[in-house]
Amino acid sequence: MPVFSDAAHRAIDAVWRIESARLIGGLVRLVRDVGLAEDLAHDALVTAMERWPATGIPDNPGAWLMTTAKHRAIDLLRREQRVERVMESPETGPLARLSVAPDFETAADIPVRDDLLRLVFIACHPVLSPDARVALTLRLIGGLTTEEISRAFLTPAPTLAQRIVRAKRTLSEARVPFEVPQGAELSARLPSVLEVIYLIFNEGYAATEGNDWIRPELCEDAMRLGRILAGLVPREAEVHGLVALMELHASRSRARVGPAGEPVLLLEQDRSRWDRLLLGRGLAALARAEALASPLGPYALQAAIAGCHARARTAAETDWNRIVALYDALVELTGSSVVELNRAVAVSMAFGPEAGLVLVEELTRDPALRGYHLLPAVHGDLLMKLGRTDEARTLFEQAAFLVKNSRERALLLARARAAS
Numbered sequence: 001m002p003v004f005s006d007a008a009h010r011a012i013d014a015v016w017r018i019e020s021a022r023l024i025g026g027l028v029r030l031v032r033d034v035g036l037a038e039d040l041a042h043d044a045l046v047t048a049m050e051r052w053p054a055t056g057i058p059d060n061p062g063a064w065l066m067t068t069a070k071h072r073a074i075d076l077l078r079r080e081q082r083v084e085r086v087m088e089s090p091e092t093g094p095l096a097r098l099s100v101a102p103d104f105e106t107a108a109d110i111p112v113r114d115d116l117l118r119l120v121f122i123a124c125h126p127v128l129s130p131d132a133r134v135a136l137t138l139r140l141i142g143g144l145t146t147e148e149i150s151r152a153f154l155t156p157a158p159t160l161a162q163r164i165v166r167a168k169r170t171l172s173e174a175r176v177p178f179e180v181p182q183g184a185e186l187s188a189r190l191p192s193v194l195e196v197i198y199l200i201f202n203e204g205y206a207a208t209e210g211n212d213w214i215r216p217e218l219c220e221d222a223m224r225l226g227r228i229l230a231g232l233v234p235r236e237a238e239v240h241g242l243v244a245l246m247e248l249h250a251s252r253s254r255a256r257v258g259p260a261g262e263p264v265l266l267l268e269q270d271r272s273r274w275d276r277l278l279l280g281r282g283l284a285a286l287a288r289a290e291a292l293a294s295p296l297g298p299y300a301l302q303a304a305i306a307g308c309h310a311r312a313r314t315a316a317e318t319d320w321n322r323i324v325a326l327y328d329a330l331v332e333l334t335g336s337s338v339v340e341l342n343r344a345v346a347v348s349m350a351f352g353p354e355a356g357l358v359l360v361e362e363l364t365r366d367p368a369l370r371g372y373h374l375l376p377a378v379h380g381d382l383l384m385k386l387g388r389t390d391e392a393r394t395l396f397e398q399a400a401f402l403v404k405n406s407r408e409r410a411l412l413l414a415r416a417r418a419a420s
Contacts, residue, residue, distance in 0.1 A: 023044065025119040026070075123141070123171075131155075198299070201222035213262070223250060241293075244282045248278070248307060286300070301326055308326070321350050327339065357382045357386065376398040376399040380392040
């Protein structure tokens with residue numbers, strides 16, 4: 001493997017982040033095997049790393065990667081075909097899964113609009129455990145590393161890596177069909193798909209590590225998947241709720257980052273920079289969800305909370321009482337400790353920091369939040385508002401120690417210095 005510059009490495013990594021899910025989705029359609037498709041995609045990446053430093057990144061790097069991977073797949077399938085003819089065993093190998101098109105070149109060039117969505121449903125197939133479905137989809141669709149996924153699930157990275165390997169093996173052995181499920185099967189598999197899409201969005205909206213606070217390409221992929229899903233199942237309220245939630249959050253993206261790339265918190269954002277098109281689309285999707293369901297599901301409830309912020313022209317005009325009521329419903333529905341923490345913030349805004357502090361101090365004993373950096377961050381914020389600066393500084397430093405994203409760490413350390 002040749003040595004090349006950090007700039008070239010970053011450029012190739014950026015291309016991979018953007019293109020890998022589409023690349024794997026198209027390859028799965030061809031070879032009908034998730035593990036093989038990922039191997040072919042990585043073979044194409046290795047070839048790119050060998051050639052691009054010398055030739056430069058092509059104008060359409062995604063097409064280059066797909067062409068390279070398809071040629072490798074075609075060669076592999078042809079070799080498999082020759083072996084099967086000699087062995088007279090057409091029931092084995094990747095060719096057996098390619099039952100619809102023996103013309104490999106034609107099959108490889110068939111455009112399919114929803115390759116990514118189909119890949120999500122494969123990764124969320126009931127043959128896999130719930131944890132494996134989410135982890136595998138984040139790996140294949142989100143392009144996340146094993147380490148990033150392991151932090152999302154508070155699971156050791158080696159354990160998660162083995163889970164992904166076993167999941168791909170299980171899918172291969174079960175010969176899971178590459179198709180979007182219909183009817184009752186779709187309804188049964190939909191919640192897991194929604195969870196996966198939202199986790200992808202969250203990783204883009206607030207990156208768990210690195211030097212970027214936002215990774216817009218992941219947000220865009222998640223929103224596109226959500227919109228496709230909404231088109232396929234237009235009567236599912238929670239799908240519209242998820243689309244609304246993502247678009248309302250994404251509408252703030254420009255205002256969430258300062259001139260030097262630093263995070264800007266919600267109440268400090270310049271709301272004139274919020275994307276009015278995404279705001280309108282998000283509120284329209286929320287209206288669709290509200291028209292289809294009563295009571296609302298968890299995604300629609302979160303979207304309704306985001307809608308309260310979207311409708312407030314200034315931070316001071318936010319309807320915190322309604323937000324608290326929506327969080328009450330969300331806590332009852334989910335039982336989530338993270339939701340409880342968010343509710344405590346809303347209570348502090350509606351009824352004062354003392355009221356929020358009582359709730360947060362109760363949550364410090366919750367084992368589910370141990371190691372969650374936002375717990376000491378919120379705790380410190382409330383103590384700061386109450387003038388307990390020494391305690392606040394300690395908590396901001398604790399939160400900075402726990403966080404992995406360098407931008408968020410810098411923000412927390414700045415708050416610790418301000419409390420000195």
